[in-house]
Amino acid sequence: MLSAARNCCFDDKNMPATRLPYLLRQLRNAALKGANISIPKQCLLCAQAILTASADHLCPHCRLALPFNLNPCRHCALPLASSEERTSICAQCLTKPLANRAVAPLVHRQGAAFLVHRMKFYRAEPEARALATMVATQIRLTEMSRLPNVLVPVPIAYTTAVQRTFNQSALLAWHLAKTFNIAYAPRLLMRQSGPAQRSLSRDQRLASSGFACHQNAANLAGKHVAIVDDVLTTGATARKISQLLRGLGADLIDVWCATRTPTEDN
Numbered sequence: 001m002l003s004a005a006r007n008c009c010f011d012d013k014n015m016p017a018t019r020l021p022y023l024l025r026q027l028r029n030a031a032l033k034g035a036n037i038s039i040p041k042q043c044l045l046c047a048q049a050i051l052t053a054s055a056d057h058l059c060p061h062c063r064l065a066l067p068f069n070l071n072p073c074r075h076c077a078l079p080l081a082s083s084e085e086r087t088s089i090c091a092q093c094l095t096k097p098l099a100n101r102a103v104a105p106l107v108h109r110q111g112a113a114f115l116v117h118r119m120k121f122y123r124a125e126p127e128a129r130a131l132a133t134m135v136a137t138q139i140r141l142t143e144m145s146r147l148p149n150v151l152v153p154v155p156i157a158y159t160t161a162v163q164r165t166f167n168q169s170a171l172l173a174w175h176l177a178k179t180f181n182i183a184y185a186p187r188l189l190m191r192q193s194g195p196a197q198r199s200l201s202r203d204q205r206l207a208s209s210g211f212a213c214h215q216n217a218a219n220l221a222g223k224h225v226a227i228v229d230d231v232l233t234t235g236a237t238a239r240k241i242s243q244l245l246r247g248l249g250a251d252l253i254d255v256w257c258a259t260r261t262p263t264e265d266n
């Protein structure tokens, strides 16, 4: 029964039938709080009750079933094939590394893609916290000796912000900045209006510009900066933002993302 429910939830186009929409859940929780009644939290993927507290809001079964990025390229987080296991750098990054360090704890498929989809299109705060918790765990495991000074979320276009009312990358960056006590700079960059990146082909993404610094952007001379995004796909966005940050004086640039697409064509 558990696996059937989980498989159903992994389709990122559909919300789990057993879960209440976000607003209804908020109202229900507020009502229960007022009545001093507590109920177990639900797993974000299978909607089963979680009996022990967990920062990621997942049951042990769904957490274990997540597609973890077990062997990523250290510069672009691309999942490497087992034959490349000892290199830890992909072919492209050997000559043109995407970033100083790239962190993406999950591969963008199944439950991981579902969590990102919920965060992005339903403004789902528990999903954002769950993904931020997974990024934070990965940071604690591998990056604690080289934490950046500033976190810069990938900006979204003004029209997108009006429609969606929030920026999912800024939400992730805010959680991570709070967790590691790092400066958070959501207004350093801006995105010009244009088609969403996901609607463009790889070549179009590479060709489109779309980002600029704010007039009063802070000087980043000598700073170690991490770009924060929800999904890392081609790396085109990270490269463009890196150029702008270098123009502001940034010294080292990392990329922190929740998920990484398994190939650059996705």
Ligand SMILES: [Zn+2]
Residues within 6 Å of the ligand: 043, 044, 045, 046, 047, 048, 058, 059, 060, 061, 062, 063
């Ligand atoms: Zn579950």
Ligand SMILES: [Zn+2]
Residues within 6 Å of the ligand: 073, 074, 075, 076, 077, 078, 089, 090, 091, 092, 093, 098
């Ligand atoms: Zn790479």
